[in-house]
Amino acid sequence: MFALAAIALFAAMFLVGxxxxxxxxxxxxxxxxxxxxxxxVLFIGVLGFLNDRPDFLDIALLYALINFxxxxxxxxFFRYRAIGDVPRATDEMEG
Amino acid sequence: xETFVLVLSWILIVSGSVFAIIGAVGTLRFPDFWSRLHAxxxxxxxxxxxxxxxxxxxxxxxxxxVKLAIILVFLFITGPTSTHAVANAAFxxxxxxxxxxxxxPETEPTEQPDDKAGLL
Numbered sequence: 001m002f003a004l005a006a007i008a009l010f011a012a013m014f015l016v017g018x019x020x021x022x023x024x025x026x027x028x029x030x031x032x033x034x035x036x037x038x039x040x041v042l043f044i045g046v047l048g049f050l051n052d053r054p055d056f057l058d059i060a061l062l063y064a065l066i067n068f069x070x071x072x073x074x075x076x077f078f079r080y081r082a083i084g085d086v087p088r089a090t091d092e093m094e095g
Numbered sequence: 096x097e098t099f100v101l102v103l104s105w106i107l108i109v110s111g112s113v114f115a116i117i118g119a120v121g122t123l124r125f126p127d128f129w130s131r132l133h134a135x136x137x138x139x140x141x142x143x144x145x146x147x148x149x150x151x152x153x154x155x156x157x158x159x160x161v162k163l164a165i166i167l168v169f170l171f172i173t174g175p176t177s178t179h180a181v182a183n184a185a186f187x188x189x190x191x192x193x194x195x196x197x198x199x200p201e202t203e204p205t206e207q208p209d210d211k212a213g214l215l
Contacts, residue, residue, distance in 0.1 A: 001105045008112035012119035019123050027185040034177050035135040042146050057162040068173035075184045
């Protein structure tokens with residue numbers, strides 16, 4: 001049964017990956033990347049149960065953390081063109 | 096009783112996989128960014144709940160269930176937050192929903208001659 005869930009999640013990741021590479025806008029790609037990460041978290045969990053090693057859940061939790069921070073970082077970078085402190089000029093340009 | 100819990104966990108896992116596939120197909124096939132965002136949140140809500148609940152039922156009480164609950168709570172906080180961030184960034188950048196091309200209004204041809212007649 002976990003094999004079926006793993007295959008289904010892999011197929012879903014493939015479909016989202018197509019959208020990730022063919023998205024017309026940047027936001028389509030960011031949304032697809034976030035969705036791909038959520039699928040990956042579930043896939044890692046299912047894979048752990050499939051191998052009778054549920055310790056994989058730690059990796060899934062870590063992946064969820066990295067996925068969220070990465071999404072926010074990508075959005076912040078493409079809005080302000082900086083990940084750390086926002087430069088003053090860009091802030092004024094945004095108005 | 097054990098068989099009942101096992102069958103229930105199978106049902107939850109299979110329906111969670113179905114919802115994950117529905118969300119992915121919607122993400123691929125919908126025509127617009129905003130509708131795609133709508134489809135992607137199916138996986139974030141229904142897929143995550145059902146799959147993690149099925150895994151928790153399969154594992155039984157213990158440390159694994161606690162880890163699954165932590166993942167569930169974390170995904171519940173971060174999923175809507177990142178969806179909101181993406182939607183807000185797209186809205187600020189000026190991305191508009193795709194709209195049906197507006198049909199030419201029917202009253203305009205009859206009004207225009209009147210206007211011209213009034214001007215003349």
